[in-house]
Amino acid sequence: MDESEFLAGYDPRAYPAVAVTVDVVALTIRGGGLRVLLIRRAEQPHAGLWALPGGFIRPGEDLPQAAARELAEETGLAGLSGRLHIEQLASYGAPERDPRMRVVSISYLAFAPDLPDPRAGSDAADASWHPVDKLPELAFDHDRILAHGLERARGKLEYTPLATAFAGERFTISELRGVYETVWGVPLHAGNFHRKILSVPGFVESTGETTESGGARGGPRAKLYRAGDARLLHPALLRPAREEQIR
Amino acid sequence: MDESEFLAGYDPRAYPAVAVTVDVVALTIRGGGLRVLLIRRAEQPHAGLWALPGGFIRPGEDLPQAAARELAEETGLAGLSGRLHIEQLASYGAPERDPRMRVVSISYLAFAPDLPDPRAGSDAADASWHPVDKLPELAFDHDRILAHGLERARGKLEYTPLATAFAGERFTISELRGVYETVWGVPLHAGNFHRKILSVPGFVESTGETTESGGARGGPRAKLYRAGDARLLHPALLRPAREEQIR
DNA sequence: CTTGTTATTCTCATACTGAGATTGTCTCAA
DNA sequence: TTGAGACAATCTCAGTATGAGAATAACAAG
Numbered sequence: 001m002d003e004s005e006f007l008a009g010y011d012p013r014a015y016p017a018v019a020v021t022v023d024v025v026a027l028t029i030r031g032g033g034l035r036v037l038l039i040r041r042a043e044q045p046h047a048g049l050w051a052l053p054g055g056f057i058r059p060g061e062d063l064p065q066a067a068a069r070e071l072a073e074e075t076g077l078a079g080l081s082g083r084l085h086i087e088q089l090a091s092y093g094a095p096e097r098d099p100r101m102r103v104v105s106i107s108y109l110a111f112a113p114d115l116p117d118p119r120a121g122s123d124a125a126d127a128s129w130h131p132v133d134k135l136p137e138l139a140f141d142h143d144r145i146l147a148h149g150l151e152r153a154r155g156k157l158e159y160t161p162l163a164t165a166f167a168g169e170r171f172t173i174s175e176l177r178g179v180y181e182t183v184w185g186v187p188l189h190a191g192n193f194h195r196k197i198l199s200v201p202g203f204v205e206s207t208g209e210t211t212e213s214g215g216a217r218g219g220p221r222a223k224l225y226r227a228g229d230a231r232l233l234h235p236a237l238l239r240p241a242r243e244e245q246i247r
Numbered sequence: 248m249d250e251s252e253f254l255a256g257y258d259p260r261a262y263p264a265v266a267v268t269v270d271v272v273a274l275t276i277r278g279g280g281l282r283v284l285l286i287r288r289a290e291q292p293h294a295g296l297w298a299l300p301g302g303f304i305r306p307g308e309d310l311p312q313a314a315a316r317e318l319a320e321e322t323g324l325a326g327l328s329g330r331l332h333i334e335q336l337a338s339y340g341a342p343e344r345d346p347r348m349r350v351v352s353i354s355y356l357a358f359a360p361d362l363p364d365p366r367a368g369s370d371a372a373d374a375s376w377h378p379v380d381k382l383p384e385l386a387f388d389h390d391r392i393l394a395h396g397l398e399r400a401r402g403k404l405e406y407t408p409l410a411t412a413f414a415g416e417r418f419t420i421s422e423l424r425g426v427y428e429t430v431w432g433v434p435l436h437a438g439n440f441h442r443k444i445l446s447v448p449g450f451v452e453s454t455g456e457t458t459e460s461g462g463a464r465g466g467p468r469a470k471l472y473r474a475g476d477a478r479l480l481h482p483a484l485l486r487p488a489r490e491e492q493i494r
Numbered sequence: 495c496t497t498g499t500t501a502t503t504c505t506c507a508t509a510c511t512g513a514g515a516t517t518g519t520c521t522c523a524a
Numbered sequence: 525t526t527g528a529g530a531c532a533a534t535c536t537c538a539g540t541a542t543g544a545g546a547a548t549a550a551c552a553a554g
Contacts, residue, residue: 018304020265020340020351057265059349063340091338091353093267093310102306104267104351106338174532192512194533199510213520219531220519234488235510241481421501439543441502446541460551466500467550482541 018102022067023054023142025089025149026075026110029166033131034182036146038138039074039124045099046139050130052146054105055123063088067108075118075127085165086110089149097141105140109149111165133185154183159236161203164227170207172222173197174215184239196237202230265349269314270301270389272336272396273322273357276413280378281429283393284365285385286321287373292346293386297377299393301352302370310335314355322365322374332412333357336396344388352387356396358412404430406483408450411474417454419469420444421462431486443484449477 026037038050053074057066067086071077086108093104118127130136132150135143156162163179164171177193197203204225211221273284285297300321304313314333318324333355340351365374377383379397382390403409410426411418424440444450451472458468 018265018267020267057340057351060342062342063338063351088337090335091310093304093353095307095309104304104310104353106340106351172532189512189514190532191514191534195535196511215520215531217530218519218521218528220533222532235485236483238482238511240512419501436543436545437501438503438545442504443542462500462551464499465497465550465552467502469501485542487543 018104020057021054021103021105022057022063022070022108023052023105023145024067024071024086024108024110025052025146026071026112027132027149027153028112028115028129029179029182030114030129031131032182033133035129036132036135036149037071037075037118038128038130038136039120040126041139042123042125048125049139050136051139052107052142053124053127063106064108067106067110071110074121074124076121077115077118084110084112085162089145089152092141092145094141105145107145107149109152111153111162113166113168154239157183158238159233161227161230161233164204170209170224170226172211172224173204174222176204176225180237186240200230200233200235200237202228203233204228265351267304268301268350268352269304269310269317269355270299270352270392271314271318271333271355271357272299272393273318273359274379274396274400275359275362275376276426276429277361277376278378279429280380282376283379283382283396284318284322285375285377285383286367286371288386289370289372295372296386297383298386299354299389300371300374310353311355314353314357318357321368321371323368324362324365331357331359332409336392336399339388339392341388352392354392354396356399358400358409360413360415401430401486405485406480408474408477408480411451417456417471417473419458419471420451421469423451423472427484433487447477447480447482447484449475450480451475
């Protein structure tokens with residue numbers, strides 16, 4: 001039997017049915033804090049609970065494409081494609097994670113600068129940005145997925161220029177520091193941060209411009225930068241080490 | 248309609264059939280080089296080609312469990328559970344990656360110290376360890392999965408004590424350096440490496456013993472160490488930076 | 495015994511980091 | 525209008541980490 005004969009007689013139904021979904025952990029910085037996009041489920045199961053935006057993949061659709069589609073569909077946030085960073089996070093397939101049937105979920109992690117309020121899409125009763133430190137109960141195992149996404153985001157700030165994806169087109173060093181402080185949840189030394197950012201090749205490049213005025217509460221005008229061409233930070237910008245993480 | 252009513256009337260067949268597989272990138276060090284476990288496919292499609300060990304997940308089986316089972320089944324390497332490190336790598340779901348049907352594959356990465364030769368299991372015509380720098384043509388998109396696994400392994404040596412998973416129960420600093428040199432493919436400065444390993448808290452701990460004799464070509468007896476209790480290396484042990492990776 | 499190999503430890507120059515201080519510009523409120 | 529406080533940007537200094545090379549000593553093999 002060669003390959004074409006084999007395929008002609010192949011019966012996909014011989015294998016147990018498994019559904020595949022994508023779920024998206026979309027993060028942004030709003031109101032001075034890190035927030036995640038959640039939708040309130042309109043349908044069973046877990047109707048009424050908050051959940052990560054996501055849904056079943058469609059035939060002929062690649063996984064990242066499905067993640068981007070679900071994000072747009074369920075939140076009304078169209079045209080995200082421009083400044084949206086999206087990457088695969090992990091997959092979850094515990095047998096009982098969805099009461100309907102065996103569901104394997106591929107999670108994606110997305111970052112974006114401050115975005116407009118979402119509006120609930122087809123399967124959602126509501127959609128909004130929730131502070132990650134004050135979360136409601138989540139459907140399925142989405143609390144675990146979200147925790148994983150947060151840890152990934154915190155780690156990626158260390159060795160990639162990801163922080164610039166949370167900032168606008170042009171930004172000041174202080175704004176960039178604000179991104180780090182918000183995502184990591186720790187204050188950073190302004191002087192040392194400044195020195196570090198400018199010394200990492202390709203992290204930021206100067207625009208030659210400055211802000212129109214000083215800060216809201218005083219201070220001189222700040223120079224404006226844009227994201228540089230580095231894909232990895234070298235040397236990395238490490239979080240203050242926490243002993244308990246190491247062991 | 249409450250949740251139980253909903254579930255009673257739910258029809259899993261309403262969704263398009265998708266199959267979920269796990270594929271395992273199992274790495275070890277053998278014959279002075281880094282090797283990956285491959286099986287030769289006995290069945291269509293791609294019969295006769297080499298592929299990563301893997302297969303369909305079973306009902307009621309969690310993903311890591313499926314990965315461990317496939318690894319054991321297809322290679323005859325039982326009892327790996329002891330000193331085997333296994334972690335999720337990534338998922339692949341491009342629509343045409345498998346000619347049979349829509350298949351989403353969850354890949355796992357496994358590391359082990361030198362293991363006996365595998366023997367081919369049920370679905371395999373052959374199984375063996377292949378040097379990663381001299382690979383045959385691989386089935387499906389397994390070349391991409393393998394490349395991803397290698398890059399992950401190389402990166403994890405930097406900030407985790409993973410290298411000890413490639414070494415035996417007790418090992419010398421030089422053996423550990425050999426692991427790094429083999430996986431990274433670069434020579435390291437013996438003195439600096441030695442200093443670094445001993446200065447990272449929790450990486451290795453002394454056994455108080457030494458090797459029975461000196462090295463095969465001379466040199467004093469080396470002290471023996473075992474893996475320490477650190478889960479992260481701090482500070483990390485970075486690869487010599489390659490400029491082209493950064494941009 | 496001699497030569498070559500290797501484990502282990504040092505030295506020294508350079509680079510990077512954390513903490514704190516300095517300088518000068520800007521906003522705000524008295 | 526002016527003084528106080530905020531903040532951008534730069535600098536200092538000590539402590540720590542790294543890369544390169546060298547020194548010392550133990551051991552294998554001829």
